[in-house]
Amino acid sequence: MDYYLQILLIVGIFITLTLSLNLINGYCGQFSLGHAGFWGAGAYASAIYSSFYALPVSTPINMAIACLVGFLAAALCGIIIGVPCLRLKGDYLAIATLGFGEIVRIIIMNTELVGGPRGFINIPHWANIYWIYAVALVVIVFMINLKRSTYGRAIISIREDEIAAENMGVNLFRYKLFSFIVGAGIAGVAGALFAHTQQFLHPSNFNFMWSVIILVMVILGGQGSVTGSVIGAIVLTIFPEVLRFIGGHASDWRMPIYSVLLIVLMLARPQGIFGAHEFSLSKGRKS
Amino acid sequence: MKLIPLLDLEHVTMKFGGLTAVNDVSLKVYPRDLVAIIGPNGAGKTTLFNTITGIYTPTSGSVSLDQKNLKNSKSSAITELGIARTFQNIRLFKNLSVIDNIKLAKHTRIQYGFWSGIFRTKRFHQEENKIEEECLKLLALFKLDDKKDYLAKNLAYGQQRKLEMARALATEPKLLLLDEPAAGMNPTETRELTELIHLIRDQFNIAVILIEHDMKLVMGLAEKIFVLDYGNLIAEGSPAEIQNNKRVIEAYLGVEIEVNS
Numbered sequence: 346m347d348y349y350l351q352i353l354l355i356v357g358i359f360i361t362l363t364l365s366l367n368l369i370n371g372y373c374g375q376f377s378l379g380h381a382g383f384w385g386a387g388a389y390a391s392a393i394y395s396s397f398y399a400l401p402v403s404t405p406i407n408m409a410i411a412c413l414v415g416f417l418a419a420a421l422c423g424i425i426i427g428v429p430c431l432r433l434k435g436d437y438l439a440i441a442t443l444g445f446g447e448i449v450r451i452i453i454m455n456t457e458l459v460g461g462p463r464g465f466i467n468i469p470h471w472a473n474i475y476w477i478y479a480v481a482l483v484v485i486v487f488m489i490n491l492k493r494s495t496y497g498r499a500i501i502s503i504r505e506d507e508i509a510a511e512n513m514g515v516n517l518f519r520y521k522l523f524s525f526i527v528g529a530g531i532a533g534v535a536g537a538l539f540a541h542t543q544q545f546l547h548p549s550n551f552n553f554m555w556s557v558i559i560l561v562m563v564i565l566g567g568q569g570s571v572t573g574s575v576i577g578a579i580v581l582t583i584f585p586e587v588l589r590f591i592g593g594h595a596s597d598w599r600m601p602i603y604s605v606l607l608i609v610l611m612l613a614r615p616q617g618i619f620g621a622h623e624f625s626l627s628k629g630r631k632s
Numbered sequence: 633m634k635l636i637p638l639l640d641l642e643h644v645t646m647k648f649g650g651l652t653a654v655n656d657v658s659l660k661v662y663p664r665d666l667v668a669i670i671g672p673n674g675a676g677k678t679t680l681f682n683t684i685t686g687i688y689t690p691t692s693g694s695v696s697l698d699q700k701n702l703k704n705s706k707s708s709a710i711t712e713l714g715i716a717r718t719f720q721n722i723r724l725f726k727n728l729s730v731i732d733n734i735k736l737a738k739h740t741r742i743q744y745g746f747w748s749g750i751f752r753t754k755r756f757h758q759e760e761n762k763i764e765e766e767c768l769k770l771l772a773l774f775k776l777d778d779k780k781d782y783l784a785k786n787l788a789y790g791q792q793r794k795l796e797m798a799r800a801l802a803t804e805p806k807l808l809l810l811d812e813p814a815a816g817m818n819p820t821e822t823r824e825l826t827e828l829i830h831l832i833r834d835q836f837n838i839a840v841i842l843i844e845h846d847m848k849l850v851m852g853l854a855e856k857i858f859v860l861d862y863g864n865l866i867a868e869g870s871p872a873e874i875q876n877n878k879r880v881i882e883a884y885l886g887v888e889i890e891v892n893s
Contacts, residue, residue: 490751491749493749494746494749494756495736495742495744496746499736506724509724511706512707513708513736513737513803514737514740516706
């Protein structure tokens with residue numbers, strides 16, 4: 346049973362993470378490859394709070410504070426990296442954010458306070474599956490409502506055409522930075538939830554590979570689609586686990602099969618499962 | 633004493649390294665003016681538009697709107713002050729619907745806060761309904777209302793040009809800059825366009841500046857014409873004056889050189 350619960354936990358955390366990257370990558374069109382860095386910064390910062398500076402208040406309040414600490418720490422990283430780097434475009438921004446993600450991991454690796462390469466142990470068990478899905482739900486509602494407001498439209502217009510967007514009165518820098526900071530902050534909250542359900546953190550949880558996996562979830566689901574991000578996170582977390590149970594040689598070839606399926610999916614639907622659309626019960630209305 | 637100029641360019645020069653794209657251009661445009669800027673390819677017409685809309689900062693000289701100097705204003709702020717434009721090569725938000733393209737242009741005019749949008753308050757719904765109504769009216773004017781849910785990229789070329797104009801108008805400008813609106817249009821569409829530009833000026837009470845190569849359109853539409861050549865303003869006047877201006881004819885057709893033995 347624990348195994349299934351663990352998968353459910355991870356799915357919930359990845360839904361939040363994928364949505365947060367979708368804000369940066371899917372809505373705003375800024376190619377970020379350092380998302381695991383924000384996730385890690387939030388996880389470690391919140392764990393430092395709960396392990397060393399926890400206030401004498403009830404656990405739910407403390408967990409809420411830990412989430413806030415995770416949000417602020419990651420958002421601060423978002424500002425530090427965003428202000429100089431958002432002047433860069435496309436590939437260059439990707440390389441700069443990639444560098445940032447690695448810097449975070451290396452700082453963690455060399456900080457004795459948080460266990461360095463041995464990992465951060467004995468983090469209090471403050472969060473559970475309800476926390477994770479409550480946060481995921483809040484983020485889903487936030488993302489959908491943002492998309493339908495003029496602020497979301499402004500962010501999406503930057504993805505479509507920066508020059509035209511600016512000419513329609515959209516302040517490019519302000520909205521890019523907004524997406525970057527809020528996207529980073531939400532990833533930080535996902536980090537706090539991860540830390541307080543797993544009770545153990547290791548720098549390798551937050552390496553470059555994980556940034557790529559979150560990015561794959563966004564792209565596979567459909568850039569700019571909230572439904573797509575949720576489906577992408579669910580499918581890509583559960584799928585490798587399902588392959589484990591096929592048995593025989595299939596299990597040995599688990600990762601290659603997974604990779605081939607990704608390639609096939611990208612060839613068949615390059616715009617992602619949902620494209621930019623949302624799942625909607627009332628037919629014909631595209632939001 | 634005429635009115636106060638809406639747009640006032642004073643000795644505007646724009647250099648890119650050693651190249652002077654716009655050289656010491658001064659011109660005034662008054663409210664409700666319908667003017668055209670013409671000139672051979674590479675004369676600096678689009679560069680002039682880019683300096684007016686803040687994409688470039690002029691090397692020297694000043695651009696003012698309603699006597700307010702636009703120096704150091706960002707492009708987005710200039711839009712908010714009341715200058716809108718279309719682009720020579722269409723720049724729509726291709727993957728958004730026609731109506732969303734227009735709604736986005738209302739961005740600076742929308743009166744609800746960020747959290748109002750997130751929590752979908754009463755105010756949000758009121759404002760969005762109002763905007764939707766305005767946008768539909770605008771689309772109807774351009775005969776695009778039946779296409780409102782189409783993706784912008786799926787419109788026909790002429791419709792895309794129209795949508796770009798509608799989008800520029802949605803920002804509620806005082807001055808509209810049209811960069812080659814008739815490019816790629818057939819004679820029927822061009823005729824429609826002439827009527828449409830007249831309609832825009834009269835209905836919205838705004839000034840329009842257009843860059844255009846289609847001389848029939850320019851001569852039939854513009855009340856005043858400015859002629860650029862190699863970045864210099866070589867002539868200004870009514871269509872009749874421009875047609876008989878020696879320097880303009882030279883710029884377009886070349887100079888006659890006497891060849892003697």
